[in-house]
Amino acid sequence: MHVFPASLFTAFLVVLPLAAQEPDLPEAPEVVTQDPLVPESTLDEGEALPENPYYDDRSTAAAVVESLYNAINRSEYLRAWSYFDHDAALDEEALAQDFEAFAEGYRNTDNVQLLVGPEITEGAAGTVYYSIPVAIEATDRNGASETFAGCYTLKLAQPVLQATPPFRPLAIMEGNLEPSEGALETILPSQCTPA
Numbered sequence: 001m002h003v004f005p006a007s008l009f010t011a012f013l014v015v016l017p018l019a020a021q022e023p024d025l026p027e028a029p030e031v032v033t034q035d036p037l038v039p040e041s042t043l044d045e046g047e048a049l050p051e052n053p054y055y056d057d058r059s060t061a062a063a064v065v066e067s068l069y070n071a072i073n074r075s076e077y078l079r080a081w082s083y084f085d086h087d088a089a090l091d092e093e094a095l096a097q098d099f100e101a102f103a104e105g106y107r108n109t110d111n112v113q114l115l116v117g118p119e120i121t122e123g124a125a126g127t128v129y130y131s132i133p134v135a136i137e138a139t140d141r142n143g144a145s146e147t148f149a150g151c152y153t154l155k156l157a158q159p160v161l162q163a164t165p166p167f168r169p170l171a172i173m174e175g176n177l178e179p180s181e182g183a184l185e186t187i188l189p190s191q192c193t194p195a
Helices: 006-020 063-074 076-084 092-104
Strands: 109-116 122-125 127-140 145-157 171-180
Touching: 063 076, 063 127, 063 145, 063 171, 076 092, 076 127, 127 171
Parallel strands: none
Antiparallel strands: 109 127, 122 127, 127 145, 145 171
């Protein structure tokens, strides 16, 4: 049982009636919403928002995968490649070759539609692993499209444990997508298991 000093109890009784009074507050300013990816100051009067605005978010597994395909749809292949975890032991020449092979694989891609499912996380020895189901429809520059479904596995070394440069953000370790037939909603795997 807690015992409060009499002076504290008296102060509480004195303050309580004052707190019940409603002070006159100024009116709240009107809130204006806009697309956070395109500052209003960059648009001319009457100009529409870009069809595919820049999007770079590495805060969740879904955001990383969405950012990857945003970069691909904008033909920003180096940015797309940057969402993957690259072997720190590779020299510059090996990294350049890896990037060129990656970029070449998307040169004929016009756009990709993406659907993601719920991510699953597991932690192990200071690293968190994420697995997220995806379904995509890739359309090439000739208008032909294919659908794929599967899982992406991502990892993040706990930021508080990273003490020497370079910082390694949440990144894709691997993607296992297989050709699949049907609408994205029907081919999306129900779940994936972290590696």
